[in-house]
Amino acid sequence: MLDIKFIRENSDLIKEAARKKRINFDVDKLIEIDDTRRELLKFVEEKRAYHNAVSKRIGSLRGEERNLNIRAAEQLKEELSDKEKELKRIEEKWYESMLQVPNIPDLSVPEGESDVDNQEIKKWGEIPHFDFDPKNHIELMESLGLVELERGSKTAGFRGYFLKGDAVLLVFGIMQFTLEKLIENGFEPLIAPSLVKEESLLGTGWLPQGKDEVYKTQDDLYLSGTAEVPMMGFHMNEILKEEDLPKTYVAFSPCFRREAGSYGKDTRGLYRLHEFMKIEQAVLCEAEHQESVKWHEEITRNSEDIMQSLKIPYRVVVNCGADLGLGQVKKYDIEAWVPSERRYKETHSSSYFHDFQTRRLNIRYRDKEGKIRFVHSLNNTAIAVPRILISLLENYQQKDGKVIVPEILRKYLNKDIIS
């Protein structure tokens, strides 16, 4: 959500944002609705003011004069009621349209039609050269007894899985390591709910656009696809103090995604799952572009540090306009090298939103001058499991099908090699 005043004064920027993000949105229509809304609002408020004045007077009147005024108020009320209904209708329309307004992408965001146009800005690590045909993670994991895919889908349906044996220790070890690292960096650890109310999803921008992507329960609660959602809901409707900013959180949560419309994609293995676990960084900072940029770089670096500690080769891409969500100003993806596919695949996603989310969620702070402003919000994956196992296991595989355990994880498995 953006400020309607800003939208009115900068409709050309909104048009350009929609174009760059390849989103269909008619700003002029919104402004038209807003004109009607203001007109009606003015009328209704003036009538109400008059009606309030009459009503107030009635309290101190007696006898015939009282009755006269009551009758006058009755009539005013009737005159009001139609316009009030009309105003309500237009306000609903207005809100619906406001939810569609794209946030403005940063100038540094490249043009593009899809994720293939994302631009690589950094590469780290040596791509391993095998003197044998590297196995993919499914072959590796099945032969090492680390996964149960058939029993997974027998039990949990399509994309169901069990992790087993050392994979379990690996997952918990990676998460423990990640948590410790971020706590060291001053992030506050939380275990966040996955079962959330609609407000948080609407506020973060997952709804209404992504309604096919989230599971909804019979109690009208939703299963969140990321801890970003509950962590943004965390401070909903609050006014924070400037000295409390930035708020930096590292939150664990199970994550659920319907993956609607992706039936043909990544059907085997642990890349695309309905249910996984993630540790997420979430930041609320002062409402300055430079602060957002600074934190964006920092949370990206945090994730890179983790990848470097795991010694997994990766690259960072800056996402092109069409690959940005409605609310995102800029996004980096970290992509890890997957030997069996000879390409990098997304493991982390780091974005900032300015006040797009916090306007929807009403998260504000009082600045030094006492002015109330919307905070800025950001988030990035710290680690997503089991997805990270794909590149981890494949990159660390040996000719004999065994897998070397990354040094920093050995203490969690009590071994150097998975065989």
Place this chain on the structure above:
RNA sequence: GGCGGGGUGCCAGAGCGGUUGAAUGGGACGGUCUUGAAAACCGUUAUACUCGAAAGAGUAUCGUGAGUUCAAAUCUCACCCCCGCCGCCA
């Protein structure tokens, strides 16, 4: 799941259906006094929107939504949340 109590401003806590955006106390901030501090005293202390260059005016908001009424924090209904007791349960 059953029964009972409750949700008011930064906090605590009042509030016969009419002049209540809301008493009172505390806190915070500003001031007087003081060498300084404390105490005392005086003052300030919600948010959003609309109109306006501004000063200011208006509208809305007492968990949320709907309703009754000329008028709702106060009455009715639904929902959400919190507290207590019983039952069940990792």
